[in-house]
Amino acid sequence: xxxxxxxxxxxxxxxxxxxxxxxxxxxxxxxxxxxxxxxxxxxxxxxxxxxxxxxxxxxxxxxxxxxxxxxxxxxxxxxxxxxxxxxxxxxxxxxxxxxxxxxxxxxxxxxxxxxxxxxxxxxxxxxxxxxxxxxxxxxxxxxxxxxxxxxxxxxxxxxxxxxxxxxxxxxxxxxxxxxxxxxxxxxxxxxxxxxxxxxxxxxxxxxxxxxxxxxxxxxxxxxxxxxxxxxxxxxxxxxxxxxxxxxxxxxxxxxxxxxxxxxxxxxxxxxxxxxxxxxxxxxxxxxxxxxxxxxxxxxxxxxxxxxxxxxxxxxxxxxxxxxxxxxxxxxxxxxxxxxxxxxxxxxxxxxxxxxxxxxxxxxxxxxxxxxxxxxxxxxxxxxxxxxxxxxxxxxxxxxxxxxxxxxxxxxxxxxxxxxxxxxxxxxxxxxxxxxxxxxxxxxxxxxxxxxxxxxxxxxxxxxxxxxxxxxxxxxxxxxxxxxxxxxxxxxxxxxxxxxxxxxxxxxxxxxxxxxxxxxxxxxxxxxxxxxxxxxxxxxxxxxxxxxxxxxxxxxxxxxxxxxxxxxxxxxxxxxxxxxxxxxxxxxxxxxxxxxxxxxxxxxxxxxxxxxxxxxxxxxxxxxxxxxxxxxxxxxxxxxxxxxxxxxxxxxxxxxxxxxxxxxxxxxxxxxxxxxxxxxxxxxxxxxxxxxxxxxxxxxxxxxxxxxxxxxxxxxxxxxxxxxxxxxxxxxxxxxxxxxxxxxxxxxxxxxxxxxxxxxxxxxxxxxxxxxxxxxxxxxxxxxxxxxxxx
Numbered sequence: 001x002x003x004x005x006x007x008x009x010x011x012x013x014x015x016x017x018x019x020x021x022x023x024x025x026x027x028x029x030x031x032x033x034x035x036x037x038x039x040x041x042x043x044x045x046x047x048x049x050x051x052x053x054x055x056x057x058x059x060x061x062x063x064x065x066x067x068x069x070x071x072x073x074x075x076x077x078x079x080x081x082x083x084x085x086x087x088x089x090x091x092x093x094x095x096x097x098x099x100x101x102x103x104x105x106x107x108x109x110x111x112x113x114x115x116x117x118x119x120x121x122x123x124x125x126x127x128x129x130x131x132x133x134x135x136x137x138x139x140x141x142x143x144x145x146x147x148x149x150x151x152x153x154x155x156x157x158x159x160x161x162x163x164x165x166x167x168x169x170x171x172x173x174x175x176x177x178x179x180x181x182x183x184x185x186x187x188x189x190x191x192x193x194x195x196x197x198x199x200x201x202x203x204x205x206x207x208x209x210x211x212x213x214x215x216x217x218x219x220x221x222x223x224x225x226x227x228x229x230x231x232x233x234x235x236x237x238x239x240x241x242x243x244x245x246x247x248x249x250x251x252x253x254x255x256x257x258x259x260x261x262x263x264x265x266x267x268x269x270x271x272x273x274x275x276x277x278x279x280x281x282x283x284x285x286x287x288x289x290x291x292x293x294x295x296x297x298x299x300x301x302x303x304x305x306x307x308x309x310x311x312x313x314x315x316x317x318x319x320x321x322x323x324x325x326x327x328x329x330x331x332x333x334x335x336x337x338x339x340x341x342x343x344x345x346x347x348x349x350x351x352x353x354x355x356x357x358x359x360x361x362x363x364x365x366x367x368x369x370x371x372x373x374x375x376x377x378x379x380x381x382x383x384x385x386x387x388x389x390x391x392x393x394x395x396x397x398x399x400x401x402x403x404x405x406x407x408x409x410x411x412x413x414x415x416x417x418x419x420x421x422x423x424x425x426x427x428x429x430x431x432x433x434x435x436x437x438x439x440x441x442x443x444x445x446x447x448x449x450x451x452x453x454x455x456x457x458x459x460x461x462x463x464x465x466x467x468x469x470x471x472x473x474x475x476x477x478x479x480x481x482x483x484x485x486x487x488x489x490x491x492x493x494x495x496x497x498x499x500x501x502x503x504x505x506x507x508x509x510x511x512x513x514x515x516x517x518x519x520x521x522x523x524x525x526x527x528x529x530x531x532x533x534x535x536x537x538x539x540x541x542x543x544x545x546x547x548x549x550x551x552x553x554x555x556x557x558x559x560x561x562x563x564x565x566x567x568x569x570x571x572x573x574x575x576x577x578x579x580x581x582x583x584x585x586x587x588x589x590x591x592x593x594x595x596x597x598x599x600x601x602x603x604x605x606x607x608x609x610x611x612x613x614x615x616x617x618x619x620x621x622x623x624x625x626x627x628x629x630x631x632x633x634x635x636x637x638x639x640x641x642x643x644x645x646x647x648x649x650x651x652x653x654x655x656x657x658x659x660x661x662x663x664x665x666x667x668x669x670x671x672x673x674x675x676x677x678x679x680x681x682x683x684x685x686x687x688x689x690x691x692x693x694x695x696x697x698x699x700x701x702x703x704x705x706x707x708x709x710x711x712x713x714x715x716x717x718x719x720x721x722x723x724x725x726x727x728x729x730x731x732x733x734x735x736x737x738x739x740x741x742x743x744x745x746x747x748x749x750x751x752x753x754x755x756x757x758x759x760x761x762x763x764x765x766x767x768x769x770x771x772x773x774x775x776x777x778x779x780x781x782x783x784x785x786x787x788x789x790x
Contacts, residue, residue: 025115029069032112036062042551049558051539054090055551058083062112069115080116084109094540100661100701104543104550169762171222171752174266174331175588176710179468180401182590184753187714188762191731193787194716194739200763200786201244202744205231208769208780209256209263215778216769217707217749219266219331223281223297225757229782230264232769234287236295242758244784248300255289258324258627261344263288265399265586265749266331268339269297270363279303284363286328286341290314292361307366314343317371318354319388322346322626326354328397330586333409335402336441337363340409342396347417349624351424351640355388356395358411360444370444372411372437374428380444392417392424394433398586399465403479406496408438408447410468410481414461415453418638420569420611420645422455423517430455436466436483436491438498448498452485454521457514457569459580459647460487464588464708468495471596473672482591482671484600487565488533488583489526492671502674503528509566513574515611515643524566530669530676532602533578536564543660544652545690553658556650560608569609569645577659579607579649581773587708587721587750591671592732599717599732601666601682603704605657609647617644654690662702664722666709668735678735683722687746692775698724704774708750720747720766723774727751727766727785745779746770761786 040059047053061083068076087109095101169186176182189197209215209232220229220239226247227239234254238247254263267285275281281297292314294306302310320326328343338360345354360369370380375390383389396411403410413436416422416429425433431449434456438447453460467482481495492502506523514520535541542557544550560573567574581603589600612622612635622644624637636645650658657663667679683703689695707721717730720743727747729739748771753764764785770778 028112028115029066032069032115033063033066035108035112036060036066038548039551042548042555046551046555046558049555051554051558054086055547058087061086065116077116080113084113100543104545104547108547169753169755171220171754172269173221174219174268174399175401175465175467176752178333178335178402178404180399180465180588181467181469181593182588182708182710182750183593184710184712186712186753186755186762188755189712189716189764189787190714191716191736191738194729196787197729197739197741197764197785198788199741200761200784202784203237203239203244203246203782205235205237205780205782207231207233208778209233215746215748215771216263216767216780217265217771218767218769219750219752220765220767220782221267221269222752222754223269226297227765228267228269228283228297229767230267230285232263232780234264234285234293236267236283236285236293236300238283238297238300239782241754241763242756244782250293250295250300250302252285252287252293254287257289258322259288259327260324260346260625261288261329263329265329268332268334270334270337270339272364273337279305282306282363284332284334284339286314286332288327288329290318290320290327290343292332292339292341292366294366305365312361312366314341314359317383317387317389318357319391320354322624324627325349330397330399333400333402334363335404335409336407338369338441339363340400340402340439340441342400342411344397345395345417346625347414348419348636348638348645349417350637351418352391353417355390356393356413356416357389358396358439358444360441372439372444372446374432374446375426377428377446393429394435398461398463399588401466401468402441403468403495404441406479407441408495409441410466410495411437411439412462412464412466412483413437414463415456415459418636418641418645419459420457420609420636420647421515421518421638421641421643422457423519424641425455434460434462434485436462436481436493436498438495450483450491450493450498450500452483452489452491452525453487454524455519457518457520458487458566458576460485460583462486463582463586464584467589467591467598469591469593469671471671473501480671482589482598484584484589486578486580486582486585488531488578488602490529490532490589490598490600490669491525491527492529492674500527510563510568512568513561513570513572514568515570517642518568520568529674530667532583532600532667533565534604534665537562537575537577537606537659541660542658543656544658545654545656549652549654549656553650553652556608556658569611569647571611571613573608573610575606575650576609576647577606578603579605580647581605581649581704581706585706587706590709590711590717592711594713595733596671597668597677597732598671599666599668599709599711599730601664601705601709601719601721603664604659604702605663605704606650606659607647608650609645611643611645614642614644655692656690657704662700664702664705666717666719666730666735668732680730680735680737682719682728683726684724686726687724687776705748706771706774707748710751710753712753714762718751718753718764720749720751720768722747723776725768725777727764727783741785743768743779743783744781746774746776748774748776759789761789
């Protein structure tokens with residue numbers, strides 16, 4: 001067949017392809033016009049609330065360029081070129097050219113720019129439609145992936161010693177030790193070999209707790225050659241530390257009615273004086289139906305000398321009017337033979353909820369020892385004659401730490417319920433709310449209290465275990481305490497006196513926008529240690545996956561009040577940043593004892609908050625949550641006050657945080673100087689995306705997180721915590737990410753590490769239980785990692 005004949009046969013196909021491309025070009029121009037009208041309309045709304053004029057101007061340019069292109073006017077290209085120049089200048093002015101700031105601003109304008117390519121390029125594209133698609137895809141890829149997609153794991157570092165020594169690296173407490181340092185002397189795994197970690201064993205608890213907001217969040221403890229852990233149903237399990245084989249399981253028979261939070265975060269170990277006889281060594285845990293259990297460490301059988309058949313009720317004197325409104329979730333603290341615990345309270349529902357009293361029980365018999373009830377400061381006994389512990393007082397739902405030599409237990413306290421309206425708070429509420437309190441281990445009396453927020457109206461609890469360290473500061477040895485908070489501040493205190501070691505200053509805070517009858521503290525305490533909350537929010541730092549959800553976020557931001565971290569809640573929307581996720585949360589921090597540096601993870605997700613007058617709330621059907629009821633945590637009843645409250649994460653219509661990434665970070669601070677040494681993003685979007693659908697793209701936005709880090713003498717920091725299903729290892733000295741492993745579900749738990757006497761190997765273990773609040777996959781597995789056996 002001749003060449004001309006071949007050409008004639010191909011021409012119809014080319015004509016059809018060219019016609020298809022012209023139709024596609026027409027549709028693209030129409031889309032440009034529609035998007036321009038949307039930008040113009042939203043931009044006018046944004047101007048109306050005092051925001052940027054860019055969007056309205058951009059809409060005008062886009063509509064004009066589309067109209068000119070439809071009319072085949074030669075002015076279409078220069079108009080669109082002017083729009084791109086405007087966009088580039090505005091983008092650089094607002095973001096300084098930072099990667100995440102470019103995503104909602106540049107890719108879409110660049111993609112529409114394909115419509116205005118020179119004629120000779122368009123002619124070539126019309127003859128090669130496949131090339132058109134490739135160019136369009138390339139523009140998007142260049143606009144998105146070049147900005148954000150970067151290998152998550154750095155190259156292995158040789159900066160730390162290889163290690164390999166077998167040291168006494170036990171993990172007998174939830175926080176690694178009674179001080180809560182989460183530091184291990186194990187040094188076999190180092191930055192040089194951490195990339196060789198593999199799954200050594202897994203254990204499935206056999207069931208997933210889908211009732212509460214959390215999942216299985218427990219950190220195992222190691223005693224002898226066995227691990228002990230609680231499941232999401234409060235069953236206690238003993239596992240072989242080398243193989244993960246189940247040794248025994250104690251069924252707790254827990255009633256989950258009314259449960260709204262995590263089932264269990266850990267257990268405790270106690271050895272009776274002398275250590276002989278039945279139940280001489282025991283595992284102790286608390287349950288979400290408010291019981292305290294003791295079982296034999298070797299058999300899992302209930303300790304008959306503890307309470308009644310191995311358990312005691314924690315409801316005595318607690319005034320629980322609605323089932324599920326009080327129960328402990330954190331691991332109990334055992335010091336000087338006493339079990340000390342607080343409890344989780346379903347806050348924000350009504351004034352008069354169960355007490356935040358902290359109690360101590362004998363670790364051998366379960367007998368009541370004392371109560372710390374701030375409404376009865378001189379009465380440390382159980383209430384009698386039908387009386388109860390003081391209602392609606394600040395509660396201690398996070399883990400505690402203790403110094404047995406000083407005879408003190410340190411409890412982190414939340415704010416008095418309800419969170420967002422405080423006119424009914426009493427003097428003792430104001431004294432102890434959102435604070436760290438040191439309690440005498442023998443008597444239950446308060447030795448000192450340090451308040452981190454005055455008259456807290458933002459749910460800025462002290463959620464994490466205070467960490468106790470002995471450190472030289474200015475050449476002087478100090479017994480210190482580190483208190484991480486939801487507000488993103490870390491306070492360094494003298495643990496003997498409660499006085500600040502790192503300076504704390506009182507600064508004026510906003511006094512406007514609140515409701516009648518409320519009172520505001522004129523000042524708030526600010527720590528000199530580096531803040532964890534990052535830059536303040538602004539309209540320019542509102543974010544989105546597209547210009548349109550970014551525009552929506554900017555409008556909502558301008559419609560709300562925001563004057564920084566202590567913007568008071570009121571009848572008009574306000575932005576609470578950090579939100580109720582933190583800052584830091586219950587996972588706390590770790591201290592590398594070799595270097596005197598702390599390492600801590602944090603979230604960056606604001607809340608959108610508003611008070612709702614009682615009459616309006618009643619018309620909406622707002623009521624306290626109760627089993628089978630209509631109450632919810634998005635609109636909180638706060639019955640007994642003039643206002644309900646609505647506070648939820650500030651998300652775009654696509655379900656993505658409205659503030660610019662990172663949404664989660666991990667950082668190191670030098671305790672002696674208070675300076676931040678490094679900060680890295682924590683987590684990727686692999687298991688998250690618009691509308692809650694996993695994107696499968698490991699973009700390093702950093703992710704919201706709960707759970708905490710641990711550090712080791714090998715120079716590594718291990719952490720799960722993030723919304724994506726992963727555990728990671730960072731080099732403690734530099735913050736370089738060295739290793740990442742996938743988990744079967746979300747790792748919203750603090751890991752632990754230990755050495756096995758049988759093989760001499762160091763193991764790293766984490767619970768993969770997930771978390772409903774974060775949207776991570778729920779699971780029931782415990783996963784152990786180790787270097788391959790030699």
